[in-house]
Amino acid sequence: MQSVTTHREGEILVILVNNPPVNALSWHVRQGLKDGVEEALNDPTIKAAIIRCEGTTFIAGADITEFSQAPKEPALGATLDAMETASKPIIAAIHGTALGGGLETALCCHYRIAVPSAKLGVPEVKLGLLPGAGGTQRLPRLVGVEAAAAMCSSGDPVPAAKAKEMGLVDALAGEASLAEDAIAFARECIAKGPRATRDLLVKGDLSVIEQLKTANGKKWKGFEAPYANLACVEAATRLPFDEGMAFERTEFMKLMMGSQSAAQRHMFFAERQAAKIDGLPKDTPLRDIKKVGVIGAGTMGGGITMNFLSAGVPVTIVEMQQDALDRGVGIIRKNYENSAAKGRFTQEKVEQMMALLTPSLSLDALADVDLVIEAIYENMDVKKEVFGKLDAICKPGAILASNTSYLNVDTIASATSRPEDVLGMHFFSPANVMKLLEVVRGEKTAIDALATAMAIGKKIGKIAVVAGVCDGFIGNRMLSKRQGPANALLMEGASPAQIDNVFLEFGFPMGPFQMGDLAGMDIGWHRDPTKIDTLRDAMCAAGRFGQKNGKGYYDYDEKRNRTPSAEALVIIEDFRSRSNMKKRDVTDQEIVERCLYPMVNEGHLILEEGMAQRASDIDVVWIYGYGWPVYRGGPMFWGDLEGAGKIVEALERHGVKVAQSLKAKA
Ligand code: 3H9
Numbered sequence: 157m158q159s160v161t162t163h164r165e166g167e168i169l170v171i172l173v174n175n176p177p178v179n180a181l182s183w184h185v186r187q188g189l190k191d192g193v194e195e196a197l198n199d200p201t202i203k204a205a206i207i208r209c210e211g212t213t214f215i216a217g218a219d220i221t222e223f224s225q226a227p228k229e230p231a232l233g234a235t236l237d238a239m240e241t242a243s244k245p246i247i248a249a250i251h252g253t254a255l256g257g258g259l260e261t262a263l264c265c266h267y268r269i270a271v272p273s274a275k276l277g278v279p280e281v282k283l284g285l286l287p288g289a290g291g292t293q294r295l296p297r298l299v300g301v302e303a304a305a306a307m308c309s310s311g312d313p314v315p316a317a318k319a320k321e322m323g324l325v326d327a328l329a330g331e332a333s334l335a336e337d338a339i340a341f342a343r344e345c346i347a348k349g350p351r352a353t354r355d356l357l358v359k360g361d362l363s364v365i366e367q368l369k370t371a372n373g374k375k376w377k378g379f380e381a382p383y384a385n386l387a388c389v390e391a392a393t394r395l396p397f398d399e400g401m402a403f404e405r406t407e408f409m410k411l412m413m414g415s416q417s418a419a420q421r422h423m424f425f426a427e428r429q430a431a432k433i434d435g436l437p438k439d440t441p442l443r444d445i446k447k448v449g450v451i452g453a454g455t456m457g458g459g460i461t462m463n464f465l466s467a468g469v470p471v472t473i474v475e476m477q478q479d480a481l482d483r484g485v486g487i488i489r490k491n492y493e494n495s496a497a498k499g500r501f502t503q504e505k506v507e508q509m510m511a512l513l514t515p516s517l518s519l520d521a522l523a524d525v526d527l528v529i530e531a532i533y534e535n536m537d538v539k540k541e542v543f544g545k546l547d548a549i550c551k552p553g554a555i556l557a558s559n560t561s562y563l564n565v566d567t568i569a570s571a572t573s574r575p576e577d578v579l580g581m582h583f584f585s586p587a588n589v590m591k592l593l594e595v596v597r598g599e600k601t602a603i604d605a606l607a608t609a610m611a612i613g614k615k616i617g618k619i620a621v622v623a624g625v626c627d628g629f630i631g632n633r634m635l636s637k638r639q640g641p642a643n644a645l646l647m648e649g650a651s652p653a654q655i656d657n658v659f660l661e662f663g664f665p666m667g668p669f670q671m672g673d674l675a676g677m678d679i680g681w682h683r684d685p686t687k688i689d690t691l692r693d694a695m696c697a698a699g700r701f702g703q704k705n706g707k708g709y710y711d712y713d714e715k716r717n718r719t720p721s722a723e724a725l726v727i728i729e730d731f732r733s734r735s736n737m738k739k740r741d742v743t744d745q746e747i748v749e750r751c752l753y754p755m756v757n758e759g760h761l762i763l764e765e766g767m768a769q770r771a772s773d774i775d776v777v778w779i780y781g782y783g784w785p786v787y788r789g790g791p792m793f794w795g796d797l798e799g800a801g802k803i804v805e806a807l808e809r810h811g812v813k814v815a816q817s818l819k820a821k822a
Pocket of ligand 1: 177180213216217218219220221232253255257258260279280283285286287288289291428429
């Protein structure tokens with residue numbers, strides 16, 4: 157099948173791209189576009205050309221799979237130059253998304269027409285890149301510096317109507333009549349002749365660039381690409397077009413060769429790969445999930461419930477006591493109302509979502525739901541009792557899920573007569589915000605139940621990853637390999653701030669001790685101040701519970717800013733002497749080696765044991781569940797960059813048992 161074909165509509169040549177799934181600019185598409193333009197120019201009876209796409213979308217960008225291969229002719233730049241400098245008008249007819257190289261193609265057309273539902277943008281920054289086919293130079297010429305800087309640095313697309321206001325598209329077509337409307341529009345363009353974007357003057361106020369940097373300083377910390385995008389837009393304001401293009405090229409190549417973009421491109425595919433279940437027959441029918449039950453109206457149950465209500469799925473929420481139920485439902489409403497007050501949706505929408513919620517004090521109310529998610533506290537006996545009851549109450553085929561974060565899902569399933577319907581759905585707190593969902597596959601979980609849980613995860617906006625049954629599944633299992641050494645390093649002489657700062661420098665939003673303070677140190681504490689076996693016992697005995705009372709490993713002000721705490725350091729010191737440990741200097745490198753390298757090691761063990769389907773799933777878990785910086789690509793990707801040899805050497809030096817597969821890699 158040819159990916160680009162042409163046909164005539166009177167004096168107009170339609171160049172039609174058909175390169176599923178997203179009409180990416182693979183080499184054969186570039187070649188086809190170039191040939192199509194030549195055909196239009198060489199035929200004296202043709203007066204204008206239209207570039208349009210088959211399928212669900214206009215060109216959604218360069219073909220990212222080609223980035224890791226040797227470059228193939230023709231280059232995109234050459235194809236687009238031929239288009240922009242053509243002596244006959246070329247019109248882009250846009251539906252779906254015109255993204256990245258796709259929008260850059262449209263910018264090299266002389267006119268643009270789009271359906272109202274179309275979206276146009278340059279998302280390269282999300283891949284650690286910049287629009288490298290003239291996007292940073294042509295956008296400021298067409299829409300001005302302010303809009304171009306915002307589009308390039310955020311990567312967020314704009315809807316067609318807004319694009320029309322900005323001058324990014326010239327006309328809107330009927331939603332279902334793009335082909336015909338584009339031809340009528342092209343006929344109008346013949347009289348106007350070609351209009352090259354490169355010939356327009358850059359307009360707008362350059363100060364927006366500094367404003368964007370200030371406004372996004374926190375969000376962009378550690379990232380290279382947003383700044384490179386802005387540098388290119390700035391260059392467009394002072395350099396002639398050709399020099400601006402050369403500047404863009406240099407910046408693009410720097411990013412393309414760097415590790416950040418490699419990591420972000422890896423994550424693009426990792427995210428999509430995570431949704432796939434190995435060995436799932438294509439024709440596996442999914443179970444229909446029309447109604448959901450959630451057990452527990454606490455923080456977790458409430459957050460889980462909100463995901464479904466927001467997606468329009470009715471939920472029955474069950475609690476034991478009326479006051480706990482009322483409190484939980486009240487918090488859900490308050491969260492929605494806060495969002496409405498911020499303008500995220502209307503008050504009417506709040507009422508619509510709340511109307512989907514049925515509170516109940518009885519598990520019997522779950523008789524007709526298609527999926528139950530149990531979100532009560534972590535106690536195996538209690539969970540088994542609940543699942544035993546669900547077995548008797550729920551209709552056949554209902555999926556029975558536990559939100560446990562480390563308990564054995566097979567043991568929970570054994571409390572039912574239908575272990576094939578039981579699995580884990582492990583959400584991350586706050587469950588209505590965090591993107592990760594670990595779907596835990598029990599020994600007997602039916603494949604269609606698993607596939608349904610993955611699909612429902614996607615429906616509620618989560619990135620779902622399949623995990624096997626083991627203590628802590630993927631995420632918490634690896635977390636424990638980091639926390640142990642972090643605690644040990646504290647005893648050996650590092651301060652909480654030194655350790656946390658190494659994590660912040662690495663790109664995490666917070667370090668292990670900041671996380672402890674945030675979670676609350678008194679969770680699970682025995683509450684006897686005279687019984688001090690661990691450092692945490694000592695902290696709690698001194699009333700240092702974490703952020704909640706302004707004192708933990710750090711002192712906190714009313715804005716929750718942390719400063720090192722003299723009292724906490726004394727408690728650590730005391731505990732160190734009680735444990736007969738000598739204080740020594742700990743280097744930042746040792747903190748990396750002892751806290752992060754064991755995570756890479758554990759990831760390899762998880763793969764060896766088949767607890768994750770693939771290494772990239774582990775990266776997805778850590779990026780979406782624990783704030784691993786996306787520009788470092790997750791622990792497995794980072795481990796490969798860091799080098800297996802170096803990691804194995806350090807692990808052995810620190811006395812950690814190394815996974816066979818990591819050793820083999822080294
Ligand atoms: C660029 O353009 C650089 C330029 O400046 C030029 C420099 C010289 N290439 O997301 P989906 C695959 S950089 C190759 O599930 P949706 C994807 O992997 C690019 N493959 O669908 C998946 O494959 P599979 C700038 C791609 O409907 C399948 O298509 N552009 C590409 O939810 C379906 O994808 C972007 O960054 C690609 N460019 O969303 C846009 N895009 O089925 C990236 C997708 O095997 N793409 N695939 O898993 C997107 O944002 C979404 O895919 C899109 C569709 C919104 C288009």
